[in-house]
Amino acid sequence: MERDTTGEGLGRLSRRAYLAAAGGAAVALSGCLVRGEAGERGLEGRVVVDGSNTLLPHGAAVAEEFQWRNNRVQIPVRGSGTGAGFQRFCSGDTDFQNASREIVEDEEAICGDNDVEYLELETALDGVAIWVHPDNHWCDTLTVEEIHRLWRSGSDVETWGDLREEWADEPWGDESISLYGRDPASGTFDYFTQAINGEVGNIRSDYSASADTNVIVRGVRGDRYALGFGGAGYYYENEDELKLVAVDDDNDGVRPTRETIESGEYTPLSRAMLLYVSVPALARPEVRAFAEFYFEEIDDDADDSVVEGDETLTWTQWAARRVGFYGIPDETVEAGREKLAEAIETVEEEPQ
Structure with missing residues (x-):
């Protein structure tokens, strides 16, 4: 299926446009992407993302691209704020937490009380x-x-x-x-x-x-x-x-x-902008696939206006530049990819 990659279509939004679409609170992209593809793996389900209002456009951009390729997965992305988002994440209410700072001791305690093991990954620079x-x-x-x-x-x-x-x-x-x-x-x-x-x-x-x-x-x-x-x-x-x-x-x-x-x-x-991933949630195929998508190389359908020369970007680097952040170094990408793979090995996959 052909897709507009010129930057003029509905899905190509600036940071300001993402926040405007959010109404200051949420970008429910699943409601916008009525087209796209089901994907070879036939993934379906719902992945919930909350956290930093600043990082909201980055998470929304990655989610948009993932949903285009897996249109039976819904990913509402909210920007309640880093602190408010951690309250939800550490209570087990969300799968991913965007954060413009590291988790603090009180939040770690809430995660511990609710048996929420987490993974911290760098996704962008600001x-x-x-x-x-x-x-x-x-x-x-x-x-x-x-x-x-x-x-x-x-x-x-x-x-x-x-x-x-x-x-x-x-x-x-x-x-x-x-x-x-x-x-x-x-x-x-x-x-x-x-x-x-x-x-x-x-x-x-x-x-x-x-x-x-x-x-x-x-x-x-x-x-x-x-x-x-x-x-x-x-x-x-x-x-x-x-x-x-x-x-x-x-x-x-x-x-x-x-x-x-x-x-x-x-x-x-x-500063580094962070993504916290619920390790227990990685047992769900749609959550695992979305987490891995951050560190996969972009494909030919991606808007290439932020790609310089012959460099190869991953989706998290691409999205960072796309919405006004800055890409993490390649060595940070590789470290995140390895860290995620190790966490995935520790969880038992849920059948679809």
């Missing part, structure tokens, strides 16, 4: 970006120390002049900095506060917090003196309405791009 209003002509680079002083709990930085002494006598020096960022239920919040302030949850209380990065984007683009943080992909979807700030980690300032994130040059705000 950078947390700092952005300001496009009319902000003075702030091109901030040091890690300046970002720390601005965002730490108990910060006394109120104006642009407070942030950098040389700005104090400028016309904008007395202007208050309006701050926008992710809320405490977000894995992005956890990562940012740990990387910048040395402790998860260490952040000033007087900023506008949101569970939706698009709200942060709108807040900054509507205020000349604002500053916010969020996934780098959101900046690249709004380049005309935001200005990207370089982060100086004793390296003269680096902006998050595919090259600087995939090479590890953008520090300390590059």
Whole structure:
């Protein structure tokens, strides 16, 4: 069956479009993919995915491609947030958990109480970006120390002049900095506060917090003196309405791009995005096949606009680039593939 791979069809959505389709909560792709193929293995069933709102588009893109090739498998992908998603995953309510941070001790305990053994896999790379209003002509680079002083709990930085002494006598020096960022239920919040302030949850209380990065984007683009943080992909979807700030980690300032994130040059705000797989659920053929699909090479039906030269991508690398993240290294792909194969060997396959 022919399929549109030009990027114009229903199934080819940007990160923003995936989130719009989600209504902020879920992408129920099984309801959209009324075509496709049953697949040689005749897989059927339901696979449930929840977790990070940031990583939602990546999981949705992989699920879309899998369902096209196995149209009797339904995969609703939700983005309840990393913390809320772990509550469901560790209670045994979901099969896969997208996470923008590692599982924490309290969540591990819930998994243990419910006999949910899990597998942690890296599936994408992301950078947390700092952005300001496009009319902000003075702030091109901030040091890690300046970002720390601005965002730490108990910060006394109120104006642009407070942030950098040389700005104090400028016309904008007395202007208050309006701050926008992710809320405490977000894995992005956890990562940012740990990387910048040395402790998860260490952040000033007087900023506008949101569970939706698009709200942060709108807040900054509507205020000349604002500053916010969020996934780098959101900046690249709004380049005309935001200005990207370089982060100086004793390296003269680096902006998050595919090259600087995939090479590890953008520090300390590059991070691995994670997928947690329920090991008991791997006994179901449809769950096992979907997990393996992440690390299989893309086929000729894949949109090749994100493929550079003669490189060979797996579905997780392809989906990462497709929706504004960045691909994990090939050695990480191989490590994940081996880790998954070992876990699959430990479970007894359920008959279809």
